[in-house]
Amino acid sequence: MYFTQADIDQLIIEDLPLHDETTRALGLPDVTGSLTYTARQHGVLAGMAPLLRMAQSLNLRAEPLAADGHTTAPGQDVLRLHGPAHALHIVWKQGMNLLEYLGGIASATRQMVDAARAGNPRVQVAGTRKAHPGARKLQHYAVLCGGGMVHRAGLSETILVFAQHRAFLPGLDVAQLVARAKAHSPEKFVLIEAENEEDALAAARAGADGVQLDKMTPEQLAALVPQLRALQPRLTINAAGGIRLDNAAQFAASGVDVLVTSSLYNAKAADYGAVMCMDSAQIAE
Template sequence: MMYFTQAEIDRIILEDLPLHDETTRALGLPDAPGDLTYTARQPGVLAGMAPLRRLAQSLGLRAEPLAADGDATVPGQAVLRLHGNAHALHITWRQGLNLLEYLGGIATATRQMVDAARAGNPRIQVAGTRKAHPGARRLQHYAVLCGGGMVHRAGLSESILVFAQHRAFLPGVDMAQLVARAKAHSPEKFVLIEAENEDEALAAARAAADGVQLDKMTPGQLAALVPRLRALQPRLILNAAGGIHPDNAAQYAASGVDVLVTSSLYNARAADFGATMRAA
């Protein structure tokens, strides 16, 4: 689903291993064969297996996957078993748990949001933003994908998203001129305008923007505005952003928008996994 570079995997290893494992050195731990098994302790959605398997293989361990990213897990379910030498198993142990728990929490929260939203609109998409933790965005985006969501915008180079902060530096440029300028300079890029009120949204639709991101509007406001925007431009992509959570996702989805955009997924409570190690 996503490719993780060796440099990314090495950073995860080196973060926890700046020199060596001092505990195994101090204890004189034999470098004997063994295995390490990761087990889910609660229901959820699995994420983090792909980078964890790459990490383990980079340290010379043999990975025996027992489940796949995106699978639903139940308490007591073993998801991965690693085989190899004790030193590599101990290096992998904690970072492996970190990947499964933090990414699993995001994937589980994403699945819950998607399920809630599709009760209001079966075709709705839930998108994670780039407002992720610095340095962890690709991993967090991966977890959103594992949970059945999509990536709203991987980075600044991907698409054109015009905020009020951009317009503040272009006081003499109206919406039509702004959209025309963006399309002239980047004809292959999707042009999305964030609108904070009805007037801005209607102006963006009239200016032939490809999409409008409706920020911090209530489901009721959206339900009234969406038909007017569609009348101006039937193929307009409409995003709702701000204040969306599982309790109101169905209402937002039922308003007629195409995508629910949220960064709340990255603040999900971590999943709970156990790790059992034994000598062979």
């Protein structure tokens, strides 16, 4: 995923709207030193890519010791930054936020992917666009680091017809909705959300590219999926609603292709430590 300079500047400005009042008030000397981030628990690393770009923007020299997507162990150093003390203090907490919050999401994603694939080795776990406002790109990146996929990056990406759309088109049935969508956007994937068996089967018969089965139980899905496959073998079948780590394997075993969830964004943050020190040469001075 590409992070623009504007993305990186916003991360810096969020924590540095004007200046660092603590370093100013203390008269902190702007001598060189280092900042080391260390994992305190097992997990999956995420947030390194934007953190490295932050360091580059602040003219810090980065020494990455692990990469996004790698597993971490307690006591493992993942990144060491070198440079002026003032810049180290600017990057310190915001860098910690990236590693901890994104690492939590990546770790939760990896756990859910592993659990789901115990029920179906080919299933995918997808994070929705129901991310925290302003943080979607970062949270989607964390899902990717954890081995998941992005369901929809935004409204422009694919066609997903919800009941909320159908409320404003009461004269059109599922087949007409699919036909209209394909006529106006022939290059786009057309996905119909279905809350019942009737709508799901109608979407498959109408030639939808996919159906998203909302709030159905694993047992309901297991009964419906073979019927949908019989109508359209290449149909993409998503399950959404109520999918958690403790039931992911059951949902996956129903035969669906994708488990769609927003629960990953509420994962507990990872735990990292950070240690700063002044360069020994300058201590000697």
